[in-house]
Amino acid sequence: MDDNSPNKKRRKFKRRKEENRLHKDDITVVDTQVAKKAVVATALGNAMEWFDFGIYSYLAATIGKIFFPEMTGSMQLVYSFATFAVAFLVRPIGGMFFGMLGDRLGRKRILAVTLVLMALATLSIGCIPGYATIGITAPILLLVARLVQGFSTGGEYSGAMTFIAESTPDKKRGIMSSGLEVGTLVGYIAGSGIVTLLTFILGSDAMLAWGWRIPFLIAAPIGMIGLYLRSHLDETPAFEAMEKEMNDEAKHVSMKDILIFHKKPLLIGMILVFFYNVVDYTVLTYMPSHLNAVLGYGETTGLLLILIVMFIMIPIVLTMGYFGDRIGNKTIIQGGLIGLILLSVPMFLLIGSGNNALVFIGLLVLAIFLASFQGTMPSLLPSLFFTNVRYGGLAITYNISTSLFGGTAPLLVSWLISVTASRLIPAYYLMLASLIGIVIVTFFFKDTSGKPLRGSPPAVEEAKEIADILKDPEEALWWQEEKEKIDEKIIDES
Numbered sequence: 001m002d003d004n005s006p007n008k009k010r011r012k013f014k015r016r017k018e019e020n021r022l023h024k025d026d027i028t029v030v031d032t033q034v035a036k037k038a039v040v041a042t043a044l045g046n047a048m049e050w051f052d053f054g055i056y057s058y059l060a061a062t063i064g065k066i067f068f069p070e071m072t073g074s075m076q077l078v079y080s081f082a083t084f085a086v087a088f089l090v091r092p093i094g095g096m097f098f099g100m101l102g103d104r105l106g107r108k109r110i111l112a113v114t115l116v117l118m119a120l121a122t123l124s125i126g127c128i129p130g131y132a133t134i135g136i137t138a139p140i141l142l143l144v145a146r147l148v149q150g151f152s153t154g155g156e157y158s159g160a161m162t163f164i165a166e167s168t169p170d171k172k173r174g175i176m177s178s179g180l181e182v183g184t185l186v187g188y189i190a191g192s193g194i195v196t197l198l199t200f201i202l203g204s205d206a207m208l209a210w211g212w213r214i215p216f217l218i219a220a221p222i223g224m225i226g227l228y229l230r231s232h233l234d235e236t237p238a239f240e241a242m243e244k245e246m247n248d249e250a251k252h253v254s255m256k257d258i259l260i261f262h263k264k265p266l267l268i269g270m271i272l273v274f275f276y277n278v279v280d281y282t283v284l285t286y287m288p289s290h291l292n293a294v295l296g297y298g299e300t301t302g303l304l305l306i307l308i309v310m311f312i313m314i315p316i317v318l319t320m321g322y323f324g325d326r327i328g329n330k331t332i333i334q335g336g337l338i339g340l341i342l343l344s345v346p347m348f349l350l351i352g353s354g355n356n357a358l359v360f361i362g363l364l365v366l367a368i369f370l371a372s373f374q375g376t377m378p379s380l381l382p383s384l385f386f387t388n389v390r391y392g393g394l395a396i397t398y399n400i401s402t403s404l405f406g407g408t409a410p411l412l413v414s415w416l417i418s419v420t421a422s423r424l425i426p427a428y429y430l431m432l433a434s435l436i437g438i439v440i441v442t443f444f445f446k447d448t449s450g451k452p453l454r455g456s457p458p459a460v461e462e463a464k465e466i467a468d469i470l471k472d473p474e475e476a477l478w479w480q481e482e483k484e485k486i487d488e489k490i491i492d493e494s
Contacts, residue, residue: 022473026457027466028237030169038167038236039176041229042160043183045115048222049153050184052122054191055215056084057285058303062212066130067139083143087150088407092399098155099395100255103388107163108235110155110391112227117152119223121145126216158395165382166236166390169461171325171450177379178321184374185310185317188284191215192307238456242387253389255396260493261486262393265384268444269397272381275437276373277406279340282426283370284310286410287363294423295352297359305360309367316368320375329376330447336372337441340434343369344427352423366430383448386455386483454479 056063063083064076071079102110124145131138160180168176194215202211259266284306291302324332343365350362385393409429416425452458458469458476469476 022457022470022476024466024470026241027469027476028241028457028459029463029466030167030237030459030461032169032172032461034234035168035172035176037229038233039164039179041226041233042111042163043179043186044222044226044229045111045118045156045183046160046180047183047187047190048115048118048122048219048226049156050187051191051222052118052149052216052219053285054188054193055195058192058195059212059215060084062208063142065208066212067128067142069131079139083139083146085407085411086143087146087153088403090147090150091154091403092396094151094154095158095395095399096154096255096392097151099158099392102155102159102162102391102395103253106235106239107159107166107391108230108233111159111163112230114152114156114159115223115226115230117148118156119219119226121148121152122216122219123223124148126213126219154399155395158398159391161378161382161398162391162394163236165379165453166238166387166456168459170452170459172461173379173383174324174329174376174449175318175321177382178317178324178375180378181317181374182314185314189307189310192303194218196303237459238387238453241457242455253392255392257490258389258393258396261489262385262389266393266397268440269381269384269394270401271436271440272377272445273398273401274405275337275433276377277402278409278433279366279370279373279430281406281409282413282430283363283366286413286426289410289414290426291351291359294417295354301356305356305363308360309363312364313367313371313374316371317375320372321379322375324376324379324449328447328449329380330441330445330449332372332376333380333441334438336369337434337438339369339372340366340430341438344430344434345424348424348427379449383453386479386486387453388455390453390455448478451478452476455483 060080061076064071064080067083068076068079098110098114122145125142128138128141128145161177164177164180165173198211198214199207288302288306291297291305320332347362347365350358353359353362381394381398382390384397413426413429416429417423422428448454460466460469474480
């Protein structure tokens, strides 16, 4: 009989199942200091992504004048933002490319590549001559740089989530993974803050002449620091364990296999990323424009309020990650979704009141609900997938959903306001996304906070925890039954 026949494969599977028992040596004791270094090194890449996001958003009008001078008035801004938005089109492609490589070659190598590409692309924008110097070539080069940024970003965030989740103790996965979103806030604050400071020091004329290039050039040293930190990291314990135990055929899962045999986590993940990104991009990206263009606030006032709120969010995000480890990510997220359903309209009424104190309260309450997602999603999303498909599956889920719903949120909300003339459109959109989210989270999502990741043995902070885990090995390997069902489906299809 052929060695690859279904019966032969079933016997091999049965033998693996019988041998798949938890042993003391299987349990990983994580060095907390090493884990913290992993958080810093990966969060730096995420900070760079949002640093670029911040400087490009704040310099959009200047970039329009430099690269699209033949356009007039608001069309310069439209073309500038269109060049920015095009990066979202290639994010899914970059996610699939780097995600599959990350599951084959390791998380560490791919994260080094994506960081270098991001840094070089951002640096190159600061070096491109303007339209007045090289004509139509200037906006073309800007477009190419944005495409490279989008392509590399597609593999960066999903890889960073995977790396941190696989490098931390199970009981501290939430608090440590929340550091990734601290990187988001720090990057955005730094980017927008540097642009604001340079504009104040240099003045508008100098910024238009040459000062706008400085924030982009800063990407080079940030990238080098990040590359140094990442090059001194070890590969994640979960990936190394998989490398030892699985043959090449089992490790190298194709894109087709992910789409066929892991449909449920892909779909659940896309809904989770949907409401997360709608809230994220509406509160942090759209709100400055809403305050300025819709409500008539001065541009400086609106930006300052958002920056203060983001500063306050940093400890709140870490707190949400901490309590996610204690009472479960699912509970924290449900609380945030219910809060948005009940309070989105009242908070937008406060934001539209014209009173700065009430505006600040409205923004802060929405930011707290957003923080409930930022503190939990980086540890939750990687837990949806098994180790051999985690990077690839997460990259597909995150980037497709982000491209469809995250980048389009500000555009959709702005268009709906122009059509309906209702200032409460953002609140209704947040409520709709949250209603969909609460159904999926409540009925279709299984909370795994504090438990080992799917496909991985337990990871503990201290060796003394091993004895307790070995008392209940079935609980420690809670994912085995699910994995066996997937393996049987693969055998049936072969």
